[in-house]
Amino acid sequence: MLQLQNYINGHLVPPAAGRYLPNIEPATGQVFSHIPDSDAEDVARATAAAQAALPAWRRLPAEDRGKLLVRISELIERDLERLAQAESQDNGKPVSLARSVDIPRAASNFAFFGTAAQHFASETHFQEGVALNYTVRHPLGVVGCISPWNLPLYLFTWKIAPALAAGCCVVAKPSEITPYTAFLLSELCIEAGLPAGVLNIVHGTGPGAGQPIIEHPGIKAISFTGGTKTGEHIARTAAPMFKKLSLELGGKNPNIIFADCDLTEAVRTSLRSSFANQGQICLCGSRIFVERSIYEPFKREFLAGVAALTVGDPQDGGSRQGALVSEAHLEKVLSYIALAHEEGGTLLAGGQRVTLDGRCAEGYFLQPTVFEGLAPDCRVNREEIFGPVVTLTPFDSEEEVLTWANGTEYGLAATIWTRDLNRAHRVAHELHSGIVWINSWLHRDLRTPFGGMKNSGVGREGGLEALRFFTEPQSVTVKL
Ligand code: NAD
Numbered sequence: 001m002l003q004l005q006n007y008i009n010g011h012l013v014p015p016a017a018g019r020y021l022p023n024i025e026p027a028t029g030q031v032f033s034h035i036p037d038s039d040a041e042d043v044a045r046a047t048a049a050a051q052a053a054l055p056a057w058r059r060l061p062a063e064d065r066g067k068l069l070v071r072i073s074e075l076i077e078r079d080l081e082r083l084a085q086a087e088s089q090d091n092g093k094p095v096s097l098a099r100s101v102d103i104p105r106a107a108s109n110f111a112f113f114g115t116a117a118q119h120f121a122s123e124t125h126f127q128e129g130v131a132l133n134y135t136v137r138h139p140l141g142v143v144g145c146i147s148p149w150n151l152p153l154y155l156f157t158w159k160i161a162p163a164l165a166a167g168c169c170v171v172a173k174p175s176e177i178t179p180y181t182a183f184l185l186s187e188l189c190i191e192a193g194l195p196a197g198v199l200n201i202v203h204g205t206g207p208g209a210g211q212p213i214i215e216h217p218g219i220k221a222i223s224f225t226g227g228t229k230t231g232e233h234i235a236r237t238a239a240p241m242f243k244k245l246s247l248e249l250g251g252k253n254p255n256i257i258f259a260d261c262d263l264t265e266a267v268r269t270s271l272r273s274s275f276a277n278q279g280q281i282c283l284c285g286s287r288i289f290v291e292r293s294i295y296e297p298f299k300r301e302f303l304a305g306v307a308a309l310t311v312g313d314p315q316d317g318g319s320r321q322g323a324l325v326s327e328a329h330l331e332k333v334l335s336y337i338a339l340a341h342e343e344g345g346t347l348l349a350g351g352q353r354v355t356l357d358g359r360c361a362e363g364y365f366l367q368p369t370v371f372e373g374l375a376p377d378c379r380v381n382r383e384e385i386f387g388p389v390v391t392l393t394p395f396d397s398e399e400e401v402l403t404w405a406n407g408t409e410y411g412l413a414a415t416i417w418t419r420d421l422n423r424a425h426r427v428a429h430e431l432h433s434g435i436v437w438i439n440s441w442l443h444r445d446l447r448t449p450f451g452g453m454k455n456s457g458v459g460r461e462g463g464l465e466a467l468r469f470f471t472e473p474q475s476v477t478v479k480l
Helices: 040-059 062-078 080-091 095-119 152-165 180-192 206-215 228-241 263-279 292-307 327-342 398-405 421-430 463-469
Strands: 006-008 011-013 020-025 030-036 124-127 131-139 142-146 169-173 199-201 221-225 244-248 254-257 287-291 346-349 369-372 389-395 413-417 435-438 471-479
Touching: 006 040, 006 180, 011 180, 020 080, 040 131, 040 142, 040 169, 040 199, 040 206, 062 080, 062 095, 062 152, 062 180, 080 095, 080 152, 080 180, 095 152, 095 180, 095 463, 142 152, 142 206, 152 169, 152 180, 152 221, 152 463, 169 206, 180 199, 206 228, 221 228, 228 244, 254 263, 254 398, 263 292, 263 389, 263 413, 287 292, 287 398, 292 346, 292 369, 292 389, 327 389, 389 398, 398 421, 413 421, 421 435, 463 471
Parallel strands: 142 169, 142 221, 169 199, 221 244, 254 287, 254 413, 287 389, 369 389, 413 435
Antiparallel strands: 006 011, 006 199, 020 030, 124 131, 131 471, 346 369
16 A cells, blocks of 8 residues: 655655554545654654755755756646546545646646746835845745645645745645645655755644644744634744744635626536535635526526536546545535524535445545525524535625625635626725635636635735745845
């Protein structure tokens, strides 16, 4: 059976204590690999390696660092099929999705930041006849990157690439639920010739391997993506040590459909924004608000689309919905379906676990599920479910829908469907969301700031924001 290893100081190594954890394939419910159950000793070794590598790495010209990152990007592209298969096996997502979204985006992350570092500039403030002030942006040092299970390689590389491009050395931990592609990445980094210790990947649980990263005094910043509760814990632990924090957390995103929209396009994209990756994308729009005059036609077309979303083996090209990531997560989502019934919702589609034949008989499959008739402020409409469950709610006015859309503790993303440009901009600016899509969803330009308001996080990733995060500005003043 496959046994993953840590990547420390340029080598694939077993965990210091020799302990391993089972890793389950969600589509089959069977253990398919073992991963290091790392602890503080592994993190200490990884951090020491990163500290030793730092002086040479930060001195390397940005162009040379960039070339190595672009090389890693090329190797990811070369191995696209193998990585897509691994991601699908580890996460349960359809291999077609991993092939078209996850892995290409991981390659883009390295290519983007490999070149971005060469365009990163700092400011000069010239005081006529008095002084010249300029800003130097120093790499922060050794930083920690911790990522979740829903878009494993995509989000892992979204943190690592800018950190390395900025001249930092990294101790990174992927989710223990989906570690496989991070392990394959470590093999590619060795092949690319990344200097030893520049990137270290430690596998293990949050308490076992994540906690020592956030506590280690030698790690100067934490870039974290995951749940809001974990983010709160990380902030409480790391903030008193004055670590810089970037926290990308949960969401409960509204999808607002005005009567003047292109209905066909709104339905088509809403099916994706509701159920892509089994609804396990932080940007999925799980609260669909539809202007009353088109509520029934929208509902009819949307439910027809839901009925066509085949749940099946993620390895099968015809499957539109794969497995949920774990049994525990499936149970959590089912508990919200029970809650939706208790809160008075009417089930319009799905609601049941799916049992498949053959190799997937024990997999964690769920029907795409739609409810209506729930109060906008009930728990199902306020709490993050992070699965293939959405609610439909009619609205009568812009003010009403804005109150509901903004009525949760989250503020990550929102979608607006309308042909009225004035309204689109007006509503966008009133939404308490870090990201707003108008007549689209998940359209990403890697230069734009990415992140959430309220309990969806602190700080922004993407483009120059990420390079700024991983650097410390220093002001230098020369008296003229
Ligand atoms: P999680 O918070 O349970 O785990 C995320 C990572 O944190 C994992 O690697 C985990 O091992 C680690 N971790 C857990 N406890 C830790 C600790 N004490 N110290 C250090 N690390 C620790 O989240 P998850 O269940 O893996 O992911 C789902 C969540 O992620 C959802 O809430 C989703 O909305 C959020 N998410 C947000 C974004 C975004 O960009 N805002 C993107 C994807 C997912």
